[in-house]
Amino acid sequence: MIRDDIKDATITAMKAKEKERTAALRQISAKIKDRDIEERTSGKDIPDDELVTSVLQKMAKQRRESIEMYEQGGRQELADAEKAELAVIEEFLPQMMSEEETKAAIEAIKAETGASSMKDMGTVMGALKAKHGAVLDGKLASSLVKAALS
Numbered sequence: 001m002i003r004d005d006i007k008d009a010t011i012t013a014m015k016a017k018e019k020e021r022t023a024a025l026r027q028i029s030a031k032i033k034d035r036d037i038e039e040r041t042s043g044k045d046i047p048d049d050e051l052v053t054s055v056l057q058k059m060a061k062q063r064r065e066s067i068e069m070y071e072q073g074g075r076q077e078l079a080d081a082e083k084a085e086l087a088v089i090e091e092f093l094p095q096m097m098s099e100e101e102t103k104a105a106i107e108a109i110k111a112e113t114g115a116s117s118m119k120d121m122g123t124v125m126g127a128l129k130a131k132h133g134a135v136l137d138g139k140l141a142s143s144l145v146k147a148a149l150s
Contacts (some may be wrong), residue, residue, distance in 0.1 A: 002052040024088040
């Protein structure tokens, strides 16, 4: 399980006295615990690895946006700190689908659902997320679905 890998990495980083890595791993653990609490109160039952992956994807997206903003603002030292955190987060994310794999999945879903116009974009995206949610880059998939349906 990804959760166990994160705990093991945290212990290893603490023993090696890697302060930045330890801080990033603790932040990941805290976000996962927050999400656990949310799920407990919502009554939904999500598989553990899927929950952890969704938390990690959200954190990675936030880091990428921050890096872009810091670089535009001329704050390279902050961008570098975010890049270091992003590297730690990406260690635990599953390998994302390539552009070619995403295109193939879109074509398969188009064939299954009979989607042919932009009106069907929600149907195609929903099916994509249901089948490949943990390894799907949503931004890439959205642009490819738009291109495929237009």
